[in-house]
Amino acid sequence: MPQGFLLSRHSFDQRGSTCIHYWLATAEGPVKLVIDGERPVFMVKVADRTQVTEALAGVPYDWQQLGFQTFGREEAAMLYFPTIDAHRRAQTLLQNRGIDVLEGDFRLHDRYLMERFARGGLYFEGVARARDGYTEYRQVRLKGAEVQPDFKVVSLDVECSGQGELYSIGLYGDGVEEVLMVGLAEGQPQSAGTAIHWVDDERALLKALEARFKQLDPDIIIGWSVVDFDFRLLLKRAGRHGLRLKLGRGGADARWRDGREGSQGFVTLPGRVVLDGIGGLKSATYNFESFSLEFVAQTLLGRGKDTEDVDNRLAAIEHDFRHNKLKLAAYNLEDCRLVWDIFQHTRLLDYLRLRAQLTGLELDRSGGSVAAFTNLYLPKLHRSRYVAPNLPADGGLASPGGYVMASRPGLYDNVLVLDFKSLYPSIIRTFKIDPMGLVEGLAEELEEGDTIPGFRGARFSRDRHFLPDIITNLWAQRDIAKRERDAARSQAIKIIMNSFYGVLGSGGCRFYDTRLASSITLRGHEIMQQTARWIEEQGHRVIYGDTDSIFVWLSGRPSVDEADAIGKGLASEINGRWRHKLKGELALECELELEFETHYRRFLMPTIRGSEAGSKKRYAGLVVKGGEEKLVFKGLETVRSDWTALAKQFQTQLYAMVFQGEDPSDTIRETVEKTRAGDMDEQLVYRKRLRRKLEQYVKNVPPHVRAARLADDMRRQQGLAPRYQNKGWIRYVITLNGPEPVDHRQSPMDYQHYIDRQLKPVADAILPFIELDFDSLVDGQLGLFGVTD
Template identity: 45%
Template sequence: MLSRHVVQDSASLWLHYYVKTENGPVLVKVPQAEFICFCASANLAALLSIPALGVVRTKALPLHNFDLDNVTAIYCQSRQGFRHLIKGAIDLGIDLFEADIRPEQRYLIERFIALDAEFMGHYVEDIPSSALPVFIAQRARKRSFDIELKSISLDFECSFNGELYSVGLYGRNEKGDEYQKVIMVGNQTDQGSNKQPDGEFARIVDDIQWVSDEKTLIIALINWFADYDPDVVIGWAVVTFDLALLYRRAKLHGIALTIGRGKSELGWKVADKYRPETLTLPGRVVLDGIDWLKAAFYRFDSFSLEFVSRALLDRGKAIHNVENRGEEITELFHQNKLALAHYNLNDSRLVWDIFEKTQLFDFAIERSRLTGLELGRVGGSVAAFNNLYLPYLHRAGYVAPSGAASQGLESPGGYVMDSIPGLYRDIVVLDFKSLYPSIIRTFLIDPKGLIEGLSSQESDTVDGFLGAKFSRRSPILPQLIKTLAEHREEAKAENNAPLSQAIKIIMNSLYGVLGSKGCVFHDARLASSITLRGHEIMKQTRKWIEELGYQVIYGDTDSTFVWLGGKSPQTGIGEIGKQLVDIVNRRWKEKLKNEMKLDCYLELEFESHFEQFFMPTLRGSSEGSKKRYVGAYTKPDGELELVFKGMEQVRSDWSPLARRVQQELYFRLFSKLDVVSFLRGVIDDLKLGKLDDELIFTKRLRRDIKDYTAKSSPHVKAAQKMCQHTSDEQYSRKGTKVEYLITLNGAEPVKFQKSSIDYDYYIDRQLQPISDPVLTILKVKFESIASNQLSLI
């Protein structure tokens, strides 16, 4: 299924599903649809007295709410009537249950349908052969299919004011056959020069469709969509920039943007809110590279196409000045359109190759297939939980609550142990595999189980926290996690990385959903029974390890850092780690079986071994820090690899110089190389102006400047100065990349630097904080190095 819709006509309500079949796209229509919700049966009469409900039917069901009241289903045949029902219920102070579940979604989840389905019914015969086939469905069921989706990477080039110059389109099929096309305003001879196309530019001449103006470009693109007919459109900020820009330009020219299937129009559910969640494009799926990399938990210092493509593909944009590409794009449009077409296609190809390299196509499909979320929807953890949980809840005799039982995340977070700072050799890291999902499964934590447990006999329950008791009988959530865990092991065995990653993310999101007041199942007793049980598990694990003669120097949520004592072990490090894991896992199984009569699904694993490890103190204190450390291990090629956690090295708000120096300081510390001479040389070069290029801070505005309550942030001040110097408001907008230096007159944008660089700031506020932890180990004071008055030690 590509997209899902509910459509109201004059007579009735329909569900529309645009699906891709082995024989092409089809519009499936389900007739006689209804908006559905539930109420306590005692409140039905009051609700039916609400005016303007339209055609409504009701049915008493063998279901209960979480207060154990009998419930009745209410079925509305119009959207307007359903809205009146919801508003009237609010005015009467009456709870409605599951009123937020959309009809097109409920139809699927009640049948356990996620992405693939088989519809039974008949085709409409009087549809023109050129139109999209229409199928009237009477029944549907879950089926699995493997159908190739036709995808295209789309990218626009435009002027500073948004006028479209060209659109690049690139794709490949499963056989590796390429497709590429550029629709460009102008003509091949309109170059502003007498240069003949040669080399790589000459190869794309036949791939360009020349059009006379922007309006003709838009019409040509609409025709292209009808002809090529892609199922999936990908791009970089493709919704928030490309499609939003296309929509605005089409609107300017009075063109109906009919690029959806069946000549349906692209639109937005909320005016002027150009976001993936507000986009409507019937019959097509839109995947934005930035959003989907983040959804798959990729992390980059910058999510610009240039940065990500360099990191993943080792190549980037086909332009000389990436930072000022707007000016160069306009120049190419007027001087060398073939070069602009090459640049345009290269951007489209970069996006395609990033999707293939990271398997984002497969990840998006597997995520939808697992959760029932629409293909292309990012986020949606609460909706995914509902899709998975509700059909089982209904079959167990309950409807979902009307809202959260408590307001917010009252439960504590993960357990973070006080650290023992210092420089260590041989630290073993032991991790509990999927700790929170394992806790849910082991201790039978479940929304339905909580309701039933509170009214059950003691022998039939498992104690939680904050007074929670969970029924041992047929819990839903632990069974869902069991199924997901089994599927993940199968995916790993089959080397299906996208499926394995999708399952891992879903499993780990379950605690977050239960801990969020945006979820109707949220209850502090549920969330606390997970996190506080995690605290208990981590403390007991530490106790068992230390009883074996080892020291635990730190622990964080699910990880335990064990010092082996500083002596060369008789057996291998890996063997010691395995022994610790085996002992702890065995003890947990015995403890839970004997004390709580529970099967244990907690699984401690030997995660890693740091040959050297540094846990710093809090600045200006002897107390150990938390969530900050540096570890080192030797790679197979013999090189020393450093791992930074929570240090300045991994934070983008420190200068490139500070990050480079910190990396080198710890490399020298662990390699027993001279730290002091290196640091003195850096400070000397800094004062001589040799390192100015490494002093530039780069940060983006997270909101418009006018929306910042505190204007003291250096990058905000620098952005304000850019606006003042240029009189250009674009530098004040959210997302603007600000490059600035700290000068004797504060933060100044690099382009408009007037004052001298404040080298003392970089020494005192950048180099000293990152140097002090290392120098403390060496018993050297930073001041003695900075002043070139190093004492003999």
């Protein structure tokens, strides 16, 4: 059978029936599958039949009782409709009467794939017919397949004026490296390597883009903010010229749909996928201080744009469009190339493809953990004749979080970190935690000993469940990916598995039940506490625990090899105890696995500021691996984006000296002196995100907002447009007159602020443990404090 990979999916009504279109990328070229007459469906309780019949008078539907039941063990019927419109109208009529409609929120084209376990890759067959640039199949049959597609990808970037007038469109990728540019070739200097296609005006630019899409025929278009900026702008400008931008396959129109307030919109190009680099990286759990193309490119590739100053860049673009179009073309194309290289460097497309193959999510879907879980779980549930519940009406109650034990502050030698491998997925596998398993486990005919106890009244079936097996399958695939060093596949599976707890604890999931989430997290608490007790029985001291990690202090002075051997021995001992305990008490096979993760030669667990109590999720340590030493910071200033470079540099230098047993006194005094002398000014800049519009900050106006308002006031005085009204990032400093933007500072720096608020907190976290005091050192006095254990 032929096979392909899903690019886009759509369903609609046509001549009193339904039609589904699936576009695929195949080795033989693009394929369009056409499926006619598939009936939309939802479920209702059989007990509501009389009310349903009255409410749906005049709406065509087919009532079928196929032995399904709800999670409340009430018999359910399936209602099939001839059209999507009838399906939608029927839901509204029933809901208006307070009649429960179950599983009514699935799009026809999604349910069709889901029920056939078709995710990403497909086998298909049918009656084929050649069309203009693609092959169309009708009378289709399909099923899931493992497919390794060779996508045709193009990176796109648009340059425009401050008013949105289109100047040029860069295209880079498979079979193309060129810029479409408004202007005349005559009078321009010779191109220095950038291929330029000249057009007369903006309308001609848009038509040229249509022509190039038809010629290049890409499967995937990538870019940076490519949906919410580039395509939104392209469609808006096309509308001004009365054009319907035909960028889809088969001459289909590109379509725009606004997202909810404050969220990204959506662009649809039938037969193609538009992937935004920012959304893709976030879904793959990348995190950057800034997601600007410049910052990400510099971080990942070591190169970027010449400047990230928005005003100067825009001014340069407008100047170059008038006076140096070749320079603008090179700039435009480099933006395309940067995006392309970021995708290549991160293997982002591989990750998104694997995610789609594993979960059934669209390639361009951002987030989607609930949908991924549903795609994997629901078809299995249906084969057990259960109907899924609706979302909780109250939005769901909060479930307990991960276990975090009180820390024992101190400066330690030789701390080991033991980590449970994928603790929450392991708990689901071991204790058979599962939505249907909960329903079955609470069934009246089952004796308590025949089930597995959970928390908050939960009991789970020992053999009627799906989620443990789904995770076991994913786990095995991840182990294979690790052995084959397939980082993209391993990461995709890890993210999917780890999302399942969050899904079950989310009021946005139809399978939400506080007993499910609590039976995972509270079991985690129990496991962590028991593990800590067993470790301390071995003569060691547990100084901290966090969700799935336990920090163990080794007394004495073991060598690196000896400490590593102790760590491995402890992991093996604890794993054996858990196997014995679960087998003996609950007759369960243990899937928990404790691993020796890290050996810190020196380790600091600080106190909470202004308190003697130990902090949580904040520590630092010195790791020795392969003969090289590395400082590790967790939750401290060095890894916080809202602290200055001064604090970060000072902390790194100070901790390195203390961990090496060196006296940091002179370094502290020298840093303070340089700060007061103005030698450190470049490191005193705060950088913070404006998460709301400026006008929305009313009662509480933090420093960065005050700086942003001041900046926009001064820009208006200079005849410039305000820059910070609609969110964004602001760089500012603290002066004797308060916070001021870096670009418009007028007052002297408040150096004492930086000493008190940046240097002193960093020093106070570690100096007491070596009998030093920041204030005494800075004032030239010696202050001795007792060691905190």
